[in-house]
Amino acid sequence: MNLQSSDFELFGIPSQFAQDRAAIDARWKDLQREAHPDKFAAQGAAAQRIAMQWSVRINEAYQRLKDPLKRAAYLCELNGAPVNAENNTAMPAVFLMQQMEWRESLDEAQTSDDLEAIGAQVAQARKETMQKCGLLLDVNHDFAGAVQQVRALMFIERFASDVDARLDQMDTAVRGQ
Numbered sequence: 001m002n003l004q005s006s007d008f009e010l011f012g013i014p015s016q017f018a019q020d021r022a023a024i025d026a027r028w029k030d031l032q033r034e035a036h037p038d039k040f041a042a043q044g045a046a047a048q049r050i051a052m053q054w055s056v057r058i059n060e061a062y063q064r065l066k067d068p069l070k071r072a073a074y075l076c077e078l079n080g081a082p083v084n085a086e087n088n089t090a091m092p093a094v095f096l097m098q099q100m101e102w103r104e105s106l107d108e109a110q111t112s113d114d115l116e117a118i119g120a121q122v123a124q125a126r127k128e129t130m131q132k133c134g135l136l137l138d139v140n141h142d143f144a145g146a147v148q149q150v151r152a153l154m155f156i157e158r159f160a161s162d163v164d165a166r167l168d169q170m171d172t173a174v175r176g177q
Contacts, residue, residue, distance in 0.1 A: 003053070006078060007061035007064050008065070010031070011027045011028070011031070011061060011062075013027065013065075015075070016075070017075060017134045017137040017138050018134055019065065019071065021066060024065050025066070028066075031058045032055065032058055032059075035055050037052050037055065039051065068130060068133075069153050072133045072137060072149070072150045073085075075143065075146070076137075076147050079143040081143035081144045081147050083147050083154075085154055089151070091148075091151065091152065091155070092148075095152055098125070099155060099159065102121070102122065105118050106162060106163060106166060109166065111170075115163055115166055116167070118163055119160070119163045119167070122156060122163060123160070125156055126153065126156050126157070126160065129149055129152050129153050129156060132149045133146055133149045133153065136149060
C-alpha cells in the first residue's frame with residue numbers, strides 16, 4: 001500500500017462514479033483488519049504509529065468513496081476539475097429558480113403531507129442529478145461539466161436536510177400536544 005495512492009487505488013476499485021456500496025464496505029473492513037495497530041504491537045511503537053496512519057488514511061478514503069456526492073467531487077478533483085464550492089456558487093438561473101420555489105414551498109408547508117411532497121420532489125431531483133453525474137463522469141469523462149452537477153447535488157442535499165429538519169420539528173410538535 002502507498003499513502004499517495006488515490007482512494008480508488010487504495011481500495012482496488014475502478015476509478016469511476018458507479019460503485020457497489022457493499023463492495024466498498026467489505027473492502028474497508030478488510031483494509032482495516034490488515035492495518036489495525038494491534039496487529040503490529042510486537043513490532044514496536046513505530047510500526048504501530050505507521051499502522052495508525054494507515055488506519056486514518058483508509059477511513060478518510062472510505063468516507064469519500066461510500067458517499068456518492070463526495071465520490072463525485074473527488075473524481076472531479078482527481079481529473080483536474082475541482083468543485084471549489086466554497087468559492088464558486090454560480091448556478092444556472094433555472095436551477096436557482098427551482099431552489100427558490102422549493103424554499104417558498106417549505107416556508108408555506110403546513111402539514112407533514114406537504115413536507116413529504118416536497119421531499120419527494122427533492123428525491124426525484126437528486127436521483128436525476130446523480131444520473132447526470134454518472135453519465136458525465138463515467139461515460140463522457142466530462143469532469144468540468146460534472147462539477148456543475150456536483151454543486152447542484154450539494155444544494156439539493158442541503159435542502160433535503162432542511163426538509164427533514166422541518167419534518168422532525170413537526171413530528172415533535174405533534175407528539176408534544
